[in-house]
Amino acid sequence: MIKAIIFDCFGVILTGTWAQFRDTHFIHDDYLLQRADEATRAVDLGLISREDYRETIAELSGLTLADVVELLEKGSDINVQLLEFIRTLKKNYKVGMLSSVAPN
Secondary structure (H helix, E strand, O other): OOOEEEEEOEOOOEEOHHHHHHHHHOOOOHHHHHHHHHHHHHHHOOOOOHHHHHHHHHHHHOOOHHHHHHHHHOOOEEOHHHHHHHHHHOOOOEEEEEOOOOOO
16 A cells, blocks of 8 residues: 655656756767766766866856856746645555755
């Protein structure tokens, strides 16, 4: 019997920023996409600093550091439909949220 349901925060409840940036700047080049994904995993695991991550993404994308910061830090879109669905689940289940957000 299912007693609890856990949702991921980024990419599920909050969507937009990284996926849009990645699709705009890296999806056309498998090598750049792989390097960007590796940098994203490294920052998520705390292996590199947020500043090193931003600099790597700027270098890979050909954008200035200021542009990368602005585009990546502008915020995400909330999946309102999912939140409404989660509210209905709370009547019968425990609901949780996980996140692997990197330290600043």
